[in-house]
Amino acid sequence: MPISAEELLSVARKYWRSDHEFDDKPENSPETERFHDTWEQALKKLDEWRALMGELRVELPHLNIGHATATCDPCFKCMVYTNQQPVSSDPQEDEPRSRLWTVVGCLSVLAPVYTVYGVQYDYKGREVRGAARVFFEPLPAQMQALAQVVARKIEARYGAKALPRKIAETRVPLIVHRKEPPETTLFHALFTPEPENLPL
Template identity: 55%
Template sequence: MSLSAEELLSIVRNYFRPDKDFNYRPESSPEHERFSEQWERALERMDQWRAFLRELRGALPDFDIRNVTAPCDSCFRCATYPKEKTRPITSSWSVVGCLSILAPVYTVYGVHCTYTYTDKGRDLSEEVFLYSLPPEMQGPASIIARGIEATFGAEALPREIAETRIPLIVEPQEPPETTLFHALFISEPEKIP
């Protein structure tokens, strides 16, 4: 049963605020308290998430698969990287799978990183593919998606719903830029280790 944008907005309003009223207070907002409690409940599924990652490693033997879950985000998250690496690395890519802890939805997206070397060090530029993945990312993305669906019973969040603008702050995203994607998964999808 798919959830509508309105139903998902109703859910995420429990965990995020439309203002910064609690930013400089010693106490947490009620929304932050609920978010922390939701993570406590989600951690009970961490063994299941780790088992899923082990299965994924078997299904994608040519990839390094890492658990990149962070309790500041709204999801369990994994990143897959092709094992072939040349030195110096000038570019790399990853397919990222996200399972929301707030609603029974998931997403899979890609990140392409380009490294430029200068006498001052290495510069990094990232390109995020939230919906239309390049051909090399499509195979791993499909395997991750099928695995999440089979293991957790979650549904893919449709693009049109993911892009729904919401009047909430999901640091560092603020209205009018904040979307359901940010609230249900991660506010900075380009940030992967």
């Protein structure tokens, strides 16, 4: 049975506050303590997450698989990314332009849900140019097959359910790091407030 937005908001409220009451206090809020305790338990399963990435390396040997988990975010995270692909061949440019596609798989440590999204980075030479573009379902065609592989692996290993985009975009009255209402969504509370921030 699918989890509703209301149920997920109830879960998220256990870990994120709607005020800044503890910002200048030496002690953590009860929500922060709960978050740290949850991560402490989740880290005992880190080897299982690494095993999932090993399965991805076997199934996608021609691509790069990266570990992107950060315990400030409420999820395990992995990346499948392409090599940089040329996007222009203007002889007047001093440095070639290229593009890198990344498919990101996230398994929440707060609720039995996962998501897969895409990020596009444009480069000039070796430098990223402009802001990264984040894509949610439906993903661009060049990301769809990779996303299906990542989703299948997460579902098979963890039994988690994909969080539908409509529910993921539900606005929540919570503060998740620097993301504050009215911008905060269930996606931010269950996965990451900065989906474009990846260790490339």
